[in-house]
Amino acid sequence: MNRETTGFGPAAGRVVLLFLALLFSGCASTSPPQSPALQAAVAESRRGIEAESRGKPRIALAAFNRALDGYAAIEDTPGVVKSLVNIARLERRGGNSEAAATHIERALALNPDNPALAAELRFEKALLLLDREEPAVALVWAQQALATAPAAERGRARNLVARILLLQGERDQAAAAATRALSELAGPQLAERANAHRLLGEIALAGGQAVGAEAEFNQALALDKEAGLCPRIAADLQGLTRAADLRQSPGEAMALLQRAFTVASAGAEYPLAIQLLDDLATRYRASGDSSAAQQLARERERLAQLVNGGDLPR
Numbered sequence: 001m002n003r004e005t006t007g008f009g010p011a012a013g014r015v016v017l018l019f020l021a022l023l024f025s026g027c028a029s030t031s032p033p034q035s036p037a038l039q040a041a042v043a044e045s046r047r048g049i050e051a052e053s054r055g056k057p058r059i060a061l062a063a064f065n066r067a068l069d070g071y072a073a074i075e076d077t078p079g080v081v082k083s084l085v086n087i088a089r090l091e092r093r094g095g096n097s098e099a100a101a102t103h104i105e106r107a108l109a110l111n112p113d114n115p116a117l118a119a120e121l122r123f124e125k126a127l128l129l130l131d132r133e134e135p136a137v138a139l140v141w142a143q144q145a146l147a148t149a150p151a152a153e154r155g156r157a158r159n160l161v162a163r164i165l166l167l168q169g170e171r172d173q174a175a176a177a178a179t180r181a182l183s184e185l186a187g188p189q190l191a192e193r194a195n196a197h198r199l200l201g202e203i204a205l206a207g208g209q210a211v212g213a214e215a216e217f218n219q220a221l222a223l224d225k226e227a228g229l230c231p232r233i234a235a236d237l238q239g240l241t242r243a244a245d246l247r248q249s250p251g252e253a254m255a256l257l258q259r260a261f262t263v264a265s266a267g268a269e270y271p272l273a274i275q276l277l278d279d280l281a282t283r284y285r286a287s288g289d290s291s292a293a294q295q296l297a298r299e300r301e302r303l304a305q306l307v308n309g310g311d312l313p314r
Contacts, residue, residue: 041070041079048086055268061090081112085124092128100128119149119157126160130167139164155184159195166203175203194223194232201239210246217243230267234260234276254283270303277303 034042048063064086071079088103104125112118122145129138142164146157162177178199185193201216221236237260244253257280264273277300284293 035074037070037074038076038079041067041074041076044070045079045083045086052086052090057090057094061087064090077110078112078114078117081107081110081117081121085117085121088124088128092124092131097128097131104128115148116150116153119145119153122148123157123160126164130164135164135167139168151184155181155189155196156192158184159192159199162196162199166199166206171203171206175200178203190223190227191229191232194220194227194229194236197223198232198236198239201243205239205242205246208246210243213243213246214240230263231269231272234264234267234269234272237263238276250283250287254280257283265303270307274300274303274307 044063044067048060048067051057051060051063064083068080068083068087071083084103084107088100088107091097091100091103104121107121108125112121122141126138126141126145129135129141139161142157142160146154146161149157158177158181162174162181165171165174165177178196182193182196185196197216197220201213201220204210204213204216217236217239221233221240224232224236237256241253241256241260244250244256257276261273261276261280264270264276277296281293281296281300284290284296
């Protein structure tokens, strides 16, 4: 099971980015007037959030580092912690786990007393541990995030608990957690509701239940389309592909995989598109269609040059 496509990748984080931005932007009516220094730090944080939501991690990282300096200069501890979490998330997603861990440990040492921020910090720590293939320890941190999270964030934290339980092979417990997460998620939380359905689809697949998996992945697909989350749409289609494989419907599986590739390519999700091309090429070769496989190989080379040449939009 791909860790990013189970619902905790960049697109799924947009709701959380907005939540953290509002939490510490000083926009509440009861907030005192902000000093110019605080206003500047808040503005940099918002720039980072906007850049990350547009798929510009380098620009976002620079803005978050400027925000960190700004908050540190006035000893605004919540702002410092928020910035450290934002930087750690980007470093983790960029494959720099050591830098991510350093920033997380700095944030933990500050021991934030705001429940929402403390929960987000523990959530990110759990994801970092998952990337390091330490699910047992990650589960402890995810459960801490769940215990600390405000009501509006509990469904998201419970989804993470469900995801880790599934990785550990605890299907029944994972299903119970994901089902409960659905009951806690409502309103505009489309991405997290989709995550819960996608997790339930993965659980059904693990249990050999193709029909049940298709129902869950189709629910996730509808929600992700409503939210406009390209990589998540592709992930839902991948789930449906695997369900079709389970039903031994190769033609349907090929069509679904082609749809997933089209979505990923059109959305400039090139590493994912390459992964999908590899799967498609393998299937074409297995079916004896070497011409189609060679055509896909040329397309793969083109996309790989974009990725390796640094020409991707950042």
